Every structure is written in C-alpha cells, then in structure tokens.
Amino acid sequence: MATRAAPSDPRHAVAATTTRWFGVGRSAETDSARAGKQAASGALRGEDPRLVMVFASATHDLGALLSSIREQTGDTPLVGCSTAGEIASDGPGDSGVVVIALGGPGFVVRTAVARGVSARLRDAGAEVAACAGTAPEHAHQALLLFSDGLSGDQTEIVRGAYAVVGAATPLVGGCAGDDLQMQRTRQLYGGEVLDDAVVGAWLASDSPLGIGVQHGWSRVGEPMLVTGSEGSKVLTLDDQPALDVYLERLSPPAEAHRSAQDFTQFALTHPLGLSRRSGEEVRFIAGADLADRSLNCIASVPQGALVWMMEGDSASVLAATDAACEEAIAALGGGTPIGMLAFDCIARRGVLGDGGIKREVDRIAAHADGSPVAGFYTYGEIARTRGVNGFHNQTLVVLALA
Amino acid sequence: MESADRWSTTRLAEFVAAVAGAPDEKSAASRAVEWATEALEAEIGVILEAGVPLASVGFPRGEIPNDRLSTAISSGSEVLEVAGIGLCRLASTRLEMESAVDLVVARAGSDPFSREEIGLLRAAARSLTLTLRLLCALAAERAMRDDLQKRQTLLERLTNIQRGITLRVPLAELLSTVTINARDLLDVEVATLRLIDPSSPGEMVMVAQDGLPVRVAAAIKRTSIGDGASGRAVSEDRLVVMDDQSAITRARPSLVGQKLLRVMAAPVRDGESVTGSILVATSRSDHTFGPIEQEVLTAFAEHASLALIDAKRLEHIQQLAFHDELTGLPNRGLFMERLGQALVRARRRRGHVAVLFLDIDRFKTINDSLGHTAGDQLLVRVGERLRHCLRDEDTASRLGGDEFAILAHCDREGAVEIAQRVLTAMEPSFAIDDRDVSAAASLGISLDRGGHADAGGMLRDADTAMYAAKFSGGDSFVVFEPSMHAAALARIDLEADLRRALLRGEMRLDYQPIVNLLDGGVVGLEALIRWHQPVRGLICPLDFIPLAEETGQIAPLGRWILQQACQQARAWQRIDDHLSHLSVSVNVSPRQLQGSRFVQDVADALDESGLDPTDLVLEITEGAVMIDVETAIRRLSALRELGVSLAIDDFGTGHSSLALLRRLPVDVIKVDKLFVDSIAFDPVAAAFLETIVRMGAILSLSVIVEGIETAAQASLIAGFGGVLGQGYQLGRPMSVAAVDHLLSMATAARSTPLAG
Incomplete structure (x- = not known):
C-alpha cells in the first residue's frame, strides 16, 4: 500500500494508522470565513480525505463557513449540522466550529440527504439510508445520521433507516441544535445549508467501529x-x-x-x-x-x-460518560481508537453545568488516550446497535473508530 | 419479578393502542411486527402468511430469507442464522386466523426468550388476531351500511319500472329506463340490452343502451348468440362476468376506444325461455362485479323480463307477469298496482292502508345448508301460511327472494294483529324433505291514513322497519317511525363501537363479593362487565350483551372476560394464604354457552392464569339451558370434566324444575333477589326461601342468596342455614382497586390478633 501516514503534529488533534487517519480542527473565531479555514486546516492532516464533518454554532454565517471549509477540502463529501455547543479534545465550547476529517483507503464513505422531511420522516430516513452500500473489504460499517430534531418524531427517521440497512448496520448520530433557541436548526450537506432535512454518511472501515450509549438518569x-x-x-x-x-x-x-x-x-x-x-x-x-x-x-x-x-446529578451523569466510552472502546475488540465522536445531549450539559461539561470532555479525551475527540451537544441522540430502537434522549452516544 | 410482570402488561397496553388504530390489515401487520420487535428488544420481526411475508423489520431492504424462516418455524427451531448479525434466538407464535399466520421475532445473541417474553408475544398475537378480524368486520360493516342505502335506492328504481309496466308505458321506453337505471345504480360507463331477433334466431339486436357513442352503438347493433358476454349470457343462460380486456375487445373490436376492462351480462327471459340479455361494462380498474353487483343486475334483468312479458299482453302471460310463479302470490308489480289503487281509495274515503314487509330470518343459511329446492319449498309453504293469515280483501305478495309483502286495509292496531298472526303462523316447523325446518320472520309495518303516502315510499318504510326488527334479533315486528332510518344506522354504529370496545380498552370488570354469612368473610367474587364508551358513557350490559350475542361479538367478549377474571382471581389468591381458594364467578350468556369453542376458551383461560378450575364458577341462567337442553348438558358436562364449578343463576325465575336441576351437572344455585325482598315481613316468602335453601342442602348444592340488602335479611337467611350471600348489604359491585383494598384490609385484620 503506497499510503502515507498522516503527519504527527502534537499541536493538532490527529491520529493515524497505515490505512486510516482521523483529524479534528476547531476555531473560536467569530468571522465565519476565518473560522472555517482555521478549523478545516486543523482537521485536514492526511491525504486522500474521504469524509468531512462540520459541527458549528448557528450563530455563524454557515454558508460562508462551508465555503471556506470547502476551499480546503474540495469535493470531499461533507455532512454536519448546527449545534447547541461543540466538543473537541481540548474541551467544550460555544459559538464555535469543529471540523472532523477522516481518510485513507481503509475508509469507504457515501453520503446522502433528504429534504423537506417533516411530513415524511420515515421515508426520509429510508431515503438517506439508501446511500449504504456494500464493501466486502471494509467489513465494519455504520450509518451516521444528522437530523432536525424540531421536525417531528425522530424515532420515525431511525425506523425508516433501519428498514433499509437492517440489523447488520448500526446507526449513530444526533439531532442538530440551535444554542437552545428551539427555533430553527440547520443541516449541512456539501456546500448546502438546509433545515427540515436529514443528512447521512455511510461509513465502512477495514477496522472495527465501536458504539457506546448511556444516560445516567x-x-x-x-x-x-x-x-x-x-x-x-x-x-x-x-x-x-x-x-x-x-x-x-x-x-x-x-x-x-x-x-x-x-x-x-x-x-x-x-x-x-x-x-x-x-x-x-x-x-x-x-x-x-x-x-x-x-x-x-x-x-x-x-x-x-x-x-x-x-x-440525575453530576455523579450519575459522569459515571454514564465513563460507561459509554468504555462500551465503545470495548467494542473495538482490543483495538485502540484513532478517534472518537461524541453526541451528547444538551440536557446532560444542564445537569453538569459549565464546569461539569469540561470535566466530562476531559474524561472522554482520557478514554481516547491521546486520539482526537470531537462532537456536539444535541437535541436528541441516535444510536442503534441492538434491537430496533435507535433514538434516544438525554443520552451520550460515543462512536470510537479503530 | 413483580416489576417484570408490570413491564410486560403495560407493554401490551401500548401494543393494543398502537395496533387498534390501524386503518387496514397491512398497516396493522406492520405496526404489530414493529412493536413486537421493539418490545422484545429483538432486531428482526416478520409476519408470515402461509410462508409469505406480510410485514417485516430488520432485514436489509426487506430481503427476507422466506424459506429458511418457514423451515425454522415449522421445525420449532429456537435459533436462526441471520446474515450480518449471526446466530439469533427465534420466537414465533401462530395467529388464530383461517390461514397460517405467524408472528416471528429474532434477537441477536444467546440470551433466550423468557417465558414471560413468549407470553407477551402470544398475547400480542392474540390482540393482533382481534384487530385483523375487526378490520374484516369493519369492511363488512361499511358494506352493510352501503347495502342498506343501496337496497332502498334499488327498491325505488325497480318500483319505477314496475309502475311503468303497470301504466303500459311503451316497451322501447321501458327497456331504455331499465338500462339507464342499471347503468346509474351500478355506477358503470355502459349498459346495453339485447334481444334475440325473431326473424334471424342466431342473432341478437341491441334494443336499448346507455353510455355508448351513437356510432359505436350502431357498429355493434347486431351480434351473434354465444359471442361476447351478452351472447354467452343467452347461450349459457346464466350471469357472465368477463374481466379480460383483450377478450372483450376481441369479441367487439369497435369497443377498443371505450377501454372497457370488465363486463357483466345477465339473461333476460320471456317466460320460460331466454330471449336476450342485459349487459353493463366499466373502464375503471377498481370497479369489481361482486355478489352485490351481480344481484342488482339480476334484478334489472328480471324487470326487463317483466316488461317484455307484459308487452305481449296475452292473458296467460299477464298472469305470469303479475304472479310469482313459485308461490302463485301476486308479484311486486301487481302488489304495487294494488297498493297504488288502495291509496287512491283511501284518499277518497279517508281510509287506512298498511304495508307489512316480511323477510325470513336466516333464509340464506337454510338455503345454503338444505339446498335451493328445499329453499324454494320453504318459500311456497311460507306463502301458503301467509295467505291463511289474511282476510280476502288483503293482498299477500312475494316481492322476490325471501321477501314478502302484505297490503292490508287497516289501521295500526289491525296491522299489529296481522303481524302477530303471521309470527304465530310461522312458529310450527315446516316439514321439508322429511326434515323439520324452523323458520322465523321479521316484519316491518308502515301505515297511512287518507292516502297521503306514495306506494314506493310505503314499501320502503316497511322495509326499514323490517330491518329494525331484524336488528332486534328477528322473529318480531316493528312499526315504522320516521326516526327509524336514522336508528337503523345508529344501531350499526353501536355495533361498530362494540366491535372496537375491547381493543380500545373500554371494557372493565367490576366485582361483587360473595360472602360467608356466618363470619362475614369474602369467599368469592362475581365478575360484572362494565362498558365505558367514551361518547355514550356507561352502557348497561342489558343494552349491549344481546347485541354482542346477535353479532357474534359475544365469543371474543366472553373470552376476554374469562381471561381477565381468571387472571385477576389468581392475583388476589396470591395476596395471602387464606385467600388461596377465593373463587371467581363469571356469567355465561346463552349464545356463549352454545358456542362450539366455549369449553376450549374456558380451558385456555384457566391454563393461562394458572387458576385452579374449582375456583372458577360459571353462572348460567336457566334460559340459557332451555334454548337447547341437550347441547347445554353436553357443554356443562365437558366443563365439569375440566373441574369447573357450575352455578344456575337467577334460580326460580324461569322454567326451572327439580327434574331439570337433577339432570344438570350443577354445583351451585343462586337464588334470585325476588325471593329475598319481602322475607323480613312476609312469612310466606320467608318459608319459601327457607325451602329453597334446604332443598339445596338435600341435593348437595351450594346456595348463594342474591340481593341481600339489609342486615335483617342477612341474619334471617343465616338462620335458615343459608351460608353464602350476595347483595348491597354485603358488598356492592366494586372496582379491582376497591377489591384490592377490601382483601388487604381483611388480610390485615386476620394478622392482627386483637381483631380475632
């Protein structure tokens, strides 16, 4: 394999193997163009990027933000959404942007979007899930979903997606936030800023993907x-x-x-x-x-x-954080994570307070053991690993990538 | 364990709420399978009907390994290998449907399904069965509602044609009226009427049509007998349905432009022989020609026949045209004419006119089980008996099928008398083909004074009233009231509400304590059904149990009551050792007892609840036994074999005789309140009750005295040696929670030494 390992720069959150790399960049810049550029360049630390994920505050000019990110990432498939706070290895933050990039031949990615979903949630879930393909060399798969939690019963989206991908493909993701305004959340797809939409990314890897789900109530x-x-x-x-x-x-x-x-x-x-x-x-x-x-x-x-x-109280919520991370890492079958994604309910943030969420993200980072961590505060979490139910509330969902 | 119990029972409530609202079978199946999969935290769920999936969840893109799944189910396998998730635990249960329908779930991993989970799956399957049956019933109900309205329209249209015949409207015009009405009522694009050309017997000529462009009609004016649906109806002398578009256009190439998908033709007769056919055709793919449509077309064909026959204006043909061949009674045409004349006379003399519409109860069943010849014989005999019930000036007529009408010159009182005479005349069974056939009838009466009504309206009103009589169980008559049309529909609504009541959780059981009169202890509870209909409020069992019996709802309702009561009793028995033989009494309705599945239902309820059979008391009224003594004794003996206790309810109010009592395998008699009311001040009543109580002792029967309302009555009865009692003084019917309270109080009292 003529694959180059991603540069190992301690100032950036990057981890890599011979066939896969996972990078995270963030910015607290208020100027959307500058923030996008800064976060994207932080994330884009390897060759052959396969997927870009963007989690950003709705206070940003999201169109400008995406343009500046795509100036760097080019046509690499991009999915993401607005948030109620962003998560990265160095802690939680507000009004900022976090960009995740992953790449290398060890990953195969296909993305899809469904628009105008509120009247047809189940069909929309199925429509997005149709991007799931087959990749015999990449036996470990998951379907990432980011949706508009204000568009109706999200259980329906998960059910629709499940009907298409079936029991063998886990579902993971979360509902976009709008900094607790509860007015309008945005979904990001390629260069588009949407609402009332579901975006999805089917991710297949040659190494295990582990999912942990815990609530602590x-x-x-x-x-x-x-x-x-x-x-x-x-x-x-x-x-x-x-x-x-x-x-x-x-x-x-x-x-x-x-x-x-x-x-x-x-x-x-x-x-x-x-x-x-x-x-x-x-x-x-x-x-x-x-x-x-x-x-x-x-x-x-x-x-x-x-x-x-x-x-719940801080102790129970933090105990759940540990349990979710351990569950996700255990599912890697002994492998070490090259990166972890966290979709954390805004309500848990309410219990923990600002000091508490800093401690929570530190704990997730500790579990990641030096590998980068990224994610956002959600209005509802998606994780279907067992059974048919995959939509959760007030829960932490962790996806660990080996 | 307790919380686990709660988990499954409350989940079942969710299931019922989720599935009950499904608009059709497909979505009910989808909801059910999704729910079951979710509740059991399984990954895969499927409903298979005869091996074909109706609904599924969890297989990618719905790719279901049908064969492997069917094999696993039929072999009773508890595991299934599923692509992508590996070895799964499998659980399946079969629905009680006509075809083999299985509800199957598969869960990843080695964690087997617990007994409780399998129980939940079974309960869900049962509930789904009910829903699927309900959806079938709802479709039937809708059809029935439409049917009622269509009947009336059909009646009116046919009456118009009849009136035309009576008024000697020219034949061409009459035949045109027939085709126009047929097209209109059947809601089709085309209707045509062809007759054999007497001058060229191999050919038919179109004599009337509605809906075809003139040019197209001209192109197919002449056709051959045996060719196309209209030709085949003639050559085969039967109703023909063709739904092959290419065959239709092959037979009539000029019809290509009409895009007709389906045609139906019925023969038109001229007395004995077939002389032509009436045909209807549709281009709508959703328009089917089912039994109802076929019946309507046949009715029009018959009326075209009448018109033709009439047109010949020959004496004997006229006789045929105005009299029903089978019974010799005047036919609809003559009846309508006489009714019209009677109304004209009534107008002049301010006289009375009554129409009685008669329909034989369950004629179709008789016809189906004994054959058409027997059915025809029965119609002839009914016609004879009708004639005997009437005065010379009144007219009995056969309208068609099993419908008869009577025209009488009398007021309400006179009409009611006739109706009673007719019902009495129907009572003795009819000897047909060496068999005794019982047939009752339902009668509807419409009345006019002063000739204000029109003939068609009177017949229609009598028909509506007849329907009301049918709804009330048949073998009765009803006088038409203007509100009745609405009432007939309201009745259908109540029936529909009743069908849904179980699924919507509107039924509840209350329980009335049965008390040991010597120590005041509760020894048993009688389950009493309560229906809380959200719109109508609390509906009295007397108002819905007969309806449930008539409509066959009594079987599922009875099953539900048995299951609930047995489970509840078992739950109460577990409260404390001294309650471990608390009994529960369940009332069994007459129709329920006659049902062939009843014994099995009782066995199932006992099985599922784990209740000791001797702790279940089935209360049967004397009336229920009297309907069919032999069947009742067979059922009661079978129940006795299960170990169940049997009680005769309302003892002393019916035909009860000691002889019967000794033949019945009964353990308990319940003495009606009637015998209790006056014992405190009437020595005769007291002596009478004492006799019954002592007689019970002699026959080794337990006696429960009902309706004890005062302490004085209770102590008197205890003095007679009566041990068990029931009544407001001892405990009113109460909710489950109230019984819980009562029993726990009693338990607490026992464990407190001071309370003795």
Whole structure:
C-alpha cells in the first residue's frame, strides 16, 4: 500500500494508522470565513480525505463557513449540522466550529440527504439510508445520521433507516441544535445549508467501529400510566392532566409553573423514563402547553406506557460518560481508537453545568488516550446497535473508530 | 419479578393502542411486527402468511430469507442464522386466523426468550388476531351500511319500472329506463340490452343502451348468440362476468376506444325461455362485479323480463307477469298496482292502508345448508301460511327472494294483529324433505291514513322497519317511525363501537363479593362487565350483551372476560394464604354457552392464569339451558370434566324444575333477589326461601342468596342455614382497586390478633 501516514503534529488533534487517519480542527473565531479555514486546516492532516464533518454554532454565517471549509477540502463529501455547543479534545465550547476529517483507503464513505422531511420522516430516513452500500473489504460499517430534531418524531427517521440497512448496520448520530433557541436548526450537506432535512454518511472501515450509549438518569418516585397521548404529546398521566401531575410530583420553582421558558429549563434536567425490557428509555420534555396542561416530548410516548419521573446529578451523569466510552472502546475488540465522536445531549450539559461539561470532555479525551475527540451537544441522540430502537434522549452516544 | 410482570402488561397496553388504530390489515401487520420487535428488544420481526411475508423489520431492504424462516418455524427451531448479525434466538407464535399466520421475532445473541417474553408475544398475537378480524368486520360493516342505502335506492328504481309496466308505458321506453337505471345504480360507463331477433334466431339486436357513442352503438347493433358476454349470457343462460380486456375487445373490436376492462351480462327471459340479455361494462380498474353487483343486475334483468312479458299482453302471460310463479302470490308489480289503487281509495274515503314487509330470518343459511329446492319449498309453504293469515280483501305478495309483502286495509292496531298472526303462523316447523325446518320472520309495518303516502315510499318504510326488527334479533315486528332510518344506522354504529370496545380498552370488570354469612368473610367474587364508551358513557350490559350475542361479538367478549377474571382471581389468591381458594364467578350468556369453542376458551383461560378450575364458577341462567337442553348438558358436562364449578343463576325465575336441576351437572344455585325482598315481613316468602335453601342442602348444592340488602335479611337467611350471600348489604359491585383494598384490609385484620 503506497499510503502515507498522516503527519504527527502534537499541536493538532490527529491520529493515524497505515490505512486510516482521523483529524479534528476547531476555531473560536467569530468571522465565519476565518473560522472555517482555521478549523478545516486543523482537521485536514492526511491525504486522500474521504469524509468531512462540520459541527458549528448557528450563530455563524454557515454558508460562508462551508465555503471556506470547502476551499480546503474540495469535493470531499461533507455532512454536519448546527449545534447547541461543540466538543473537541481540548474541551467544550460555544459559538464555535469543529471540523472532523477522516481518510485513507481503509475508509469507504457515501453520503446522502433528504429534504423537506417533516411530513415524511420515515421515508426520509429510508431515503438517506439508501446511500449504504456494500464493501466486502471494509467489513465494519455504520450509518451516521444528522437530523432536525424540531421536525417531528425522530424515532420515525431511525425506523425508516433501519428498514433499509437492517440489523447488520448500526446507526449513530444526533439531532442538530440551535444554542437552545428551539427555533430553527440547520443541516449541512456539501456546500448546502438546509433545515427540515436529514443528512447521512455511510461509513465502512477495514477496522472495527465501536458504539457506546448511556444516560445516567434514575427513577424518582412511583410509576405513572400514560393514559392519554398523541405521538410525542403527553396529555394525561394516571388520568390527570400530564403537566399538573408533573408539577405536583417534582415541585419545581414557582416560575416554572407560570413561564413556558422556565418550565423548559427545569424539565431539561427532569425527563420522563419509559418502562422497557432492559430498563428505561429517557424522553426529553421539550416544553409544556400551559393552556391544555400537556407535556411535549421530543419522541413519541405511547398511550398505555408506564413512565417514571427521572432525575440525575453530576455523579450519575459522569459515571454514564465513563460507561459509554468504555462500551465503545470495548467494542473495538482490543483495538485502540484513532478517534472518537461524541453526541451528547444538551440536557446532560444542564445537569453538569459549565464546569461539569469540561470535566466530562476531559474524561472522554482520557478514554481516547491521546486520539482526537470531537462532537456536539444535541437535541436528541441516535444510536442503534441492538434491537430496533435507535433514538434516544438525554443520552451520550460515543462512536470510537479503530 | 413483580416489576417484570408490570413491564410486560403495560407493554401490551401500548401494543393494543398502537395496533387498534390501524386503518387496514397491512398497516396493522406492520405496526404489530414493529412493536413486537421493539418490545422484545429483538432486531428482526416478520409476519408470515402461509410462508409469505406480510410485514417485516430488520432485514436489509426487506430481503427476507422466506424459506429458511418457514423451515425454522415449522421445525420449532429456537435459533436462526441471520446474515450480518449471526446466530439469533427465534420466537414465533401462530395467529388464530383461517390461514397460517405467524408472528416471528429474532434477537441477536444467546440470551433466550423468557417465558414471560413468549407470553407477551402470544398475547400480542392474540390482540393482533382481534384487530385483523375487526378490520374484516369493519369492511363488512361499511358494506352493510352501503347495502342498506343501496337496497332502498334499488327498491325505488325497480318500483319505477314496475309502475311503468303497470301504466303500459311503451316497451322501447321501458327497456331504455331499465338500462339507464342499471347503468346509474351500478355506477358503470355502459349498459346495453339485447334481444334475440325473431326473424334471424342466431342473432341478437341491441334494443336499448346507455353510455355508448351513437356510432359505436350502431357498429355493434347486431351480434351473434354465444359471442361476447351478452351472447354467452343467452347461450349459457346464466350471469357472465368477463374481466379480460383483450377478450372483450376481441369479441367487439369497435369497443377498443371505450377501454372497457370488465363486463357483466345477465339473461333476460320471456317466460320460460331466454330471449336476450342485459349487459353493463366499466373502464375503471377498481370497479369489481361482486355478489352485490351481480344481484342488482339480476334484478334489472328480471324487470326487463317483466316488461317484455307484459308487452305481449296475452292473458296467460299477464298472469305470469303479475304472479310469482313459485308461490302463485301476486308479484311486486301487481302488489304495487294494488297498493297504488288502495291509496287512491283511501284518499277518497279517508281510509287506512298498511304495508307489512316480511323477510325470513336466516333464509340464506337454510338455503345454503338444505339446498335451493328445499329453499324454494320453504318459500311456497311460507306463502301458503301467509295467505291463511289474511282476510280476502288483503293482498299477500312475494316481492322476490325471501321477501314478502302484505297490503292490508287497516289501521295500526289491525296491522299489529296481522303481524302477530303471521309470527304465530310461522312458529310450527315446516316439514321439508322429511326434515323439520324452523323458520322465523321479521316484519316491518308502515301505515297511512287518507292516502297521503306514495306506494314506493310505503314499501320502503316497511322495509326499514323490517330491518329494525331484524336488528332486534328477528322473529318480531316493528312499526315504522320516521326516526327509524336514522336508528337503523345508529344501531350499526353501536355495533361498530362494540366491535372496537375491547381493543380500545373500554371494557372493565367490576366485582361483587360473595360472602360467608356466618363470619362475614369474602369467599368469592362475581365478575360484572362494565362498558365505558367514551361518547355514550356507561352502557348497561342489558343494552349491549344481546347485541354482542346477535353479532357474534359475544365469543371474543366472553373470552376476554374469562381471561381477565381468571387472571385477576389468581392475583388476589396470591395476596395471602387464606385467600388461596377465593373463587371467581363469571356469567355465561346463552349464545356463549352454545358456542362450539366455549369449553376450549374456558380451558385456555384457566391454563393461562394458572387458576385452579374449582375456583372458577360459571353462572348460567336457566334460559340459557332451555334454548337447547341437550347441547347445554353436553357443554356443562365437558366443563365439569375440566373441574369447573357450575352455578344456575337467577334460580326460580324461569322454567326451572327439580327434574331439570337433577339432570344438570350443577354445583351451585343462586337464588334470585325476588325471593329475598319481602322475607323480613312476609312469612310466606320467608318459608319459601327457607325451602329453597334446604332443598339445596338435600341435593348437595351450594346456595348463594342474591340481593341481600339489609342486615335483617342477612341474619334471617343465616338462620335458615343459608351460608353464602350476595347483595348491597354485603358488598356492592366494586372496582379491582376497591377489591384490592377490601382483601388487604381483611388480610390485615386476620394478622392482627386483637381483631380475632
């Protein structure tokens, strides 16, 4: 193989093997063109790039940002999205940009996009997943998905993708953020800045890909029955208006009773947990309808389900971080990671606080053992490794690449 | 373990909510398979119908290894190798459908499916079966609703043609009316009517048509007998459906431009022999010619025949045209004419006119099981009995099929009397082909005073009222009310709501304690069904159990009640040792007892719940036994073999005789409230009750006295030696939670020494 190893420069986050390399660059520059250039050149540390991923704050001029990145990366397939904070080896950050590049003949990549997805989420998931191919020499595969969490029940996107790729291909990724404005998130594809879209990258590698998923929340109090729900809107719990039950059980500060914004802030750290065979599935409460007393979740909460109030503290959330990283690395079958991607729920950030998330990213970096780490704070996480469920809330998803 | 139980039961509730709302079978199957796969945290899920996948999840691009999967299922394998994920654990369960439908899930890894998980899969499959059946039923319900409306339109159209015949409208015009109405009612593009040309017997001529361009019609004016659908209907003397477009255009090349996909033709007769045919054709691929469409076309063909026959204006032919050949009764045409005349006379004299519409209950079943000849014989006998019920001035007529009509010159009271006479006349069984055939009828009555109504309207109203009588179980009559048309539809709605009620979780069981009168302890609970319909509110069992019986819903409903009650009883028994033989009583409706699967249902419910058979008491009314004593005794004996206890409910209110009681394998009699009400102040009533209680003891039967409402009654009955009682004084029907509370209080009281 006439492949050149990527240059090993300690100032940049780069790791490589003989056939694969993984590089991360970041910039806190406010000028989008300069930020793009800086981050791209930091990431692009090897030859034959196969995939570029961009996670950037929506405060950037994303069009200008992409142009400056693509000046460096050329026609290399590019996927990404806006964030609620960016993650790189040196810690979490806001209003910035993180660029990841990976390349070398050890990787095969194909990308796809589905536009205007909110009315056809399942079909959109299937449409993007159609980019998955076959690569006999690259036996380890995953489908990366970045979607618009404000476009409806994301479970449907995962289901659509699963129907196409089947059980043999894991799904991994997250929902774009908009710095908690909850207004409009963006998806990035090639040079395009989109919303209401799903972008995907099918990644095949000649070495293992490991995925870890953990949340770190625990049940509070007695279970409740979802007696009324419509999709992701919970109308009644135990036959009482859902919002009233929620407020009565958790007694949040008075402001949360009156203001939708304060409620969302409180609910961020108090999700619902759905009773499942192997524990509970967490549902992020995005807001409440103060008029009809319902709760709005990010994914569906089926009628008839048993749910708990959930809460977490720094210790449990950080314990989950370790567990997710260990799970991902263990799946490499003894291999060491050349890079790790982290899709971390914005709500976990809410529990940990700014000091806590610095500690969290340090821990992820420690697990990566010198290999670069990158990712972003999400509005919902995607990881399907077992079963058919692949959409998570308030969870950390880690993808380790050997 | 407790939380695991909860896990699966609440997941089942989710399943029911997810699958019940599916609009069609395909999406129900998709939802079910997805749900099952998700709930069991499996990667693969498939529903196979006779080896062909209906829905699947987890195979890339839906590429399903059908053969390997079918082999694994049929061989009962618990593992399956799946490309890309390796060896999986396999679990499958078969749905109770007519064809072999399997719900299959496969989970990666070596973690086997637990018993609880397999139980959940089975429960889901059962629920899916219900949904699939419901979807079939809904389609039938829609068809029935349409059918009711179509019937009325058809009735009106045919009446118009009849009126035309009666009024001696020219034949050409009449035949044109037939084709136009046929085209319109069947919603097709083309209708034509051809007759054999008497001067050239191998050929047919198109005498009327609707929907063809004039030039095209001219090109196919003459055709040969035996050629095309219209020719074949004549040569084969039967209704012909052709749905091969190329065959259609081969037969009639000039029709290429009409793009006709499907044609149907029915023979038109001239008395005995076939003289022509009526044909309809459609270019719409979704328009099928099923049994209903075939029936409608046949009706038009018959009316074209009538018009032709009438047109000959010969005496004996006229006789044929106005009388039903089979029964010799006036036919629809003559009936309508007489009705028209009666209304004219009523207008002059302010007289009364009544129309009674009669339809034989379950005639189709009789026809199907005994054959058409027997069916025809029955129609003849019914015609004879009808004639005997009427005065000379009244007219009985056969409208067609198993429908008869009576025209009577009387008011409401008189019409009701006739209806009662007819029902009584139908009571003795009919001797047909050496068999005794029972046939009841449903009658609808419409009334007019002063001749304000029109003939067609009166017949239609009587038909609607007849439907109401049918809905109420048949063997009865109903007088038309203007609200009835809406009521008939409302009834269909209630039936539909009832079909969905189980799936939507609207049914609930309450329980009434059965108490030991000596120590006040609860020894058993009687399960009582409650239907909370979201729009109608709480519906009384008396209002929906008969409907459930009529519509066959009683079987799934009964099954559900048995399953629930047995599981609940088992749960209560586990609370404490002293409750380990708490019994549960379940009411069995007459139709349910007659059902062939009933014994199996009871066995299944016991099996699934783990309830000791002796702790299940089935309550059967005397009426249920009386319907068919032999079947009842067979069923009860089979139940007895299972070890189940049997109780005669409402003892003393029906035909109960000691002789019958001794023949029945019964363990318990429940004495009706009627005997309890006055015992505190009426010594005769008290003596009577005491006798029943003592008689129970002599026959070694447990006696439960129902309707105990005062403490005085309770102590009196205890004094008679009555041990068990039920009633408001002892405990009202209550929710599961309330029973939980009651039983845990009792348990706590036992464990507290002070409470004794």
